Amino acid sequence: MCLAVPAKIIDKKDQLAVVELSGVRRDVSLLLLPEAEVGDFVLIHAGFAMQIIDQEEAEKTNELLKEMNGLA
């Protein structure tokens, strides 16, 4: 249940952000992470951004995920 995925914020309006996740755009709430800005990679859980991730680390995570899924 504590599954969470990294995604990049591409738009922000008040407490709502649009993120891109594997090429799909979706809305996430910034109620728990008001300091997040456009361009930040954030960790998403149950429709909420939970924490800001270091961008380099996020890409590393994505690469590892792709690799695990045999896409690399």
Next chain:
Amino acid sequence: MLEAKQDTKKIASFLLQEIDRLITKPVRLMEVCGTHTVAIFRAGIRQVLPTQVELVSGPGCPVCVTADEYMDMAIAYAKRQDVILATFGDMLKVPGSTSSLGEAKANGADIRIVYSPLESLEIAANHPDKNVIFLAVGFETTAPTAAATVLSAAEKKLKNFFVLSAHKLVPPALKTLLVDPEVKVDGFILPGHVCAITGEEPFQFLPEQYHMPAVVAGFEPLDILQTVYLLAKQIHDGRTSVENEYKRIVKKNGNPVARQMLAEVYEPADAIWRGIGLIPNSGLRVNERYQSFDAQVALPIEVEKTVKQTACRCGQVLRGLIKPTECRLFGKACLPEHPVGACMVSVEGSCAAWYKYGSGRYQYGTGNN
């Protein structure tokens, strides 16, 4: 990318060699989080670790530890004509004493699956004539999302949205395990996304009071190997502390905004854990300020008490006392399509993970089982 792959391989081999060197006697390390359980199986971590290192799953799947009493109450609410139940999908198959939400849904109850608790506010706004109840389950990671949803409902002045809380807190459960003489653990793989909210502090009692090594872990295969390596080092050196392997996400102080929202809406309360029983102050209930959003207060309901007879051994699985395969129902009467116990329901349940990914110890590269 090939380079990255080889790097991963190199790092993994190095960590495994080091773990093998550091661990000189059999140790049991408990992963507390169901997401870790699945990650460990998917990456085949058990199979590549030295035989002296045993990974055992703890009570870290919120769906699995949700008690019959709660499910019975949820089912009773679902049967009411004036209620729409909103829930995460994996609650549908969790068995109550005599039925499940899935059965109630098949019999006509209005149960909606949501990805985010916020979606239940939309349902409430679109159905002003119904009472919408969100089944608020989950640990410290998920509870703030429910708290934020209650705060949004208050702001929107929604009068027909409620939560039925079964939130649970991880540290009190670990304490209960540590005082249980049957439970044998030499170190904890701490739940990274719980710690993303709580920070490291709530787990300091592990080294300080119980001399127990603990490492906050991420969810990639290398995160987990690195965590086992750090635990092995603590065990080898005879020292204990809370270390953080998942610094890219977990700040020392966690997420203070999320914790503040949690404290605004909820307060600690005693809670019943499936298979463990009552643990003092291990749950969260809606506090007095937001009582009008608490289903149990605003829409009280009588639930008949039933005692279920079952050979299910979920309780022992959740405490790491037995492997799922030691339960005689496993893979026979109890299957993911027809779960008897909650550990077989959630994809993150120990039994479901063992069933899906197998469990054999395979000596990597030698071809020996």
